[in-house]
Amino acid sequence: MSEPIIKVLIVEDDNLIAKRYQMILSKDPQIACVGRAASGYEGTMLAALYRPDIILMDIELEDKQAGMRATSEILAYMPEIKVVMLTVCETDDAVFRAFELGVTNYLLKNMPADAILSAVKDAYYDMPSLHANIAGKITREFKRIKTAEDSLLRNFHILTMLTPTELEVLDLLLKDYNRQEICKMRHVEPSTLKSQVHSILKKFGKDSVQEVTAVLRELHIPEILAQRKGSLPVRQSTE
Incomplete structure (x- = not known):
């Protein structure tokens, strides 16, 4: 029996970073990137349209809290979706608020490709493994x-x-x-x-x-x- 295809939506307003994630995800045959959004509003709409298994969600989109707002709305109406937050700086307040909203994991954007793929698969299989920095904060x-x-x-x-x-x-x-x-x-x-x-x-x-x-x-x-x-x-x- 073949492994299920994991559908991933990328919500990232930086084009270069989004392309990097798309390239990383495309190299794993078990993962399919179903779309990319550049704002929290667009991310919410595409989540409802494509019903991805995993969302890689940037915190700072059209404003510093857009990712948090989008995550809150998505998880309120589609709690089966797993959200992995992306950020360049893991401040304590942002980390704790993200987990309070119900996100599955929290990654720095500069993490290596294998860490990103592992985070996606761990989230899908309900085996989230926190990065050492995040685990320490918690x-x-x-x-x-x-x-x-x-x-x-x-x-x-x-x-x-x-x-x-x-x-x-x-x-x-x-x-x-x-x-x-x-x-x-x-x-x-x-x-x-x-x-x-x-x-x-x-x-x-x-x-x-x-x-x-x-x-x-x-x-x-x-x-x-x-x-x-x-x-x-x-x-x-x-x-």
């Missing part, structure tokens, strides 16, 4: 997300250990009130506030208020606290 991102999740859970646990008074003090600190202002607002002596702040720092395992607020802001906890409490006023800028 691994680092998963590690970052896992670290952030652990930090979020840990800090939420600490928040549950704070007394209502400590939570109010922390809320005011997050809104950038200084200690003198907090004493006045809460009608307490500086020594009392100092003791409360010390208790907060001890529970968070930090040496300064700045360390605590920096971590909580990075995790967007002030917004969560605001939704939870909704009673304390937001400090207005005097500038």
Whole structure:
């Protein structure tokens, strides 16, 4: 039984690059280039017309996001098509957004011919193999997300250990009130506030208020606290 012919559509606005891909694909008898588009709009139309198995999609076509928009639309209506993104520079944001859209693989345009053919066949057979640079970026991102999740859970646990008074003090600190202002607002002596702040720092395992607020802001906890409490006023800028 003969192997199936893999239908590939090239979406690339640079004529020389598109011809290079056409030449590379033409040398493999298992692959047939069914068309070439020079814009995201044209790529979407040809995808609907030819129903290729694989699309080699440039990110930057008529504008820097055209490839992303075309990919989003194609995969929304034709999810069976596999999209392999092409770019000259694999920035983190572009890589992650592409995979969020559902692309199968992500290649640099200057990859050698065998890597391009392998990417097409791997995508067709649902065995995508990521280039080392891309795989490394994704691994680092998963590690970052896992670290952030652990930090979020840990800090939420600490928040549950704070007394209502400590939570109010922390809320005011997050809104950038200084200690003198907090004493006045809460009608307490500086020594009392100092003791409360010390208790907060001890529970968070930090040496300064700045360390605590920096971590909580990075995790967007002030917004969560605001939704939870909704009673304390937001400090207005005097500038």
